Amino acid sequence: MAFVTLDGITKVYENSREPAVKDISFEVRDGEFMVLLGPSGCGKSTVLRMIAGLETISGGDLRIDGERMNSVPAKDRDIAMVFQSYALYPHMKVRDNLAFGLRRRGISRSDINRRIEQVAESLGLTPYLDRKPHALSGGQRQRVAVGRAIVRDPKVFLFDEPLSNLDASLRVSTRNELVNLHNRLGATTIYVTHDQVEAMTMGTRICIINDGKLVQIGPPMEVYRKPVNTFVAGFLGSPPMNLIEAELKSGADGAFKLDIGTQCIELPEAWISYLQGKSGKIIFGIRPEDIFLSGQDMKRGANAAVTMTVTAVEALGAETIIIFELEGVDTKVFVKADRYTRANIGDTMPLSIDMGVARLFDPVTTKVISNNTQLSG
């Protein structure tokens, strides 16, 4: 068991002036399942490889259990990693793949065999121990890769997009298996993915990285409900948060109003303290599930009414996504409605917005204007 601390970690590749990873600091607590989430090429895998010791660290400190690890070779960090490509040794049987890392560590043959049997049993790999990787299915290979990490009983587990090569149904079941495995082992885990569903369902906390920088870190629901900027708001969720250009106006009575296209909504009184002195262009953020068609249940108090026109309807079976047009606004507005909803293109409908969970962003800095802590949840 271990905790991992990244303190101002930076990576600059040779022949490159721009750092690939810029000043990233966070701590992964003992037994925590930390997910590094971000779009392709954002630097999340580089961070993981620096933790693993497969990439040198250009700046900052990496500590495991408080001990500085920057110049400790990968083999001495007591870390196991599961690779995206599984990286199974093709010339070795499953048994040897599992044993390969143990043989190097001076563990007795009987102990190695015992551990292999144990891990194979727990992952359902016992019938395949004498097969070579090419004779296994994708899911089985993935389990061998996980087994190879578990069998070493390391301080920290690293996963580099381990599910991206699996088909959709297998991905769901393997995701659950990995979560169960983590719950059983209670090992400190750092998991890299670009898949927000994996991040939301697996992580104790999510660390969102974009363009080499740490953008937000927190428990999945907190990051989802309280994005700190428009990137996080637009990256998480499917469909993502609606980000609508609006105009903030303060009324004579001290209350704030928001002009969205040709319509105007009143902002909750509780926001007044955050918005003092602000006016002009603003980005109004609202998740598709926080806009309600009339008659559909809205449990929250604060709400605002708007009228929008249907431009497309996507019936997904479990739910229906309705895409609206707001008069005077370029961006389309996505609304998640229940599966019984019937709507036709061209219909104009009254909708209510749950203002309690809405977010306002600065159009220049893209950062959230208030933290809305007492409003959202």
Next chain:
Amino acid sequence: MASFSRSWKHVLLIFVLTIYTAYTAGPLFWVALMSLRTTTEIAHNPYALPETLHLWKFSEAWVNSNYSVYFANSVKVVLSAVAIITLVGGMAAHCFARYRFPLRKVLYFTIFSTIIFPPQITIIALFQILVEYGLYNSLVGLMLSYVAFQLPITVYILESFFARIPADLYDAARMDGYSEWQIFWKVSMPVALPALSTTIILNTILLWNEFLYAVVLITDESKRTLPLGIQKFMGDQLEDIGMISTGLMIAIIPVVIIYVFFSERLIQGMTAGAIK
């Protein structure tokens, strides 16, 4: 109608293949027949089938014509040269494929550029060098020349194979606690076995039949390799065609055996990575 045209296609295909097989295998078959006939019989009718099988010619060549010595020389030179080429070539290819170091491309291009020169160009210089280093007319000298001659193409073949081994595999081995040297032996080499087999077979066949370097660099009777031994039967006045054929068959047999046993590996190595 369709089946009719298909059967015609088959007939045409078989016809072409028969011609091609006769063209390539014909001379070999002819030499095999001549190896069982005496020179007098051959002179009388070169293309006739053997009336009696003169199998004694093989023991004659082996025992009285010093073929056992030539054979042993060939085995020594070829086996040691192929072993060194495979080992050094494997290491070089591993480094070129896996590490980024200064002048890597220049070095690789320099090694590779030697492939384009025909061996005749370098042979006089090579002769001079071997004389100066006391390696002329020695099996070690010949073997080292073979190593130098075949190393670039071996590095080229192996490098392209090593470069296709996913980097994750090396990273996994590093995480498993293995040093670079151990990774080369335990991961790179075993994974590259199909490509290694290809280079081993190609180099063995090529060097086993090599004549030019051997004829220039070896003069002693006791140091001749098989191709030189066969040449002994080609005199100025008379060519003992019968014995030359017998000698050729003795020389060919190991090559055929190697090919029969390893041909599947050879094809695997040549097509490795071609299809997923």
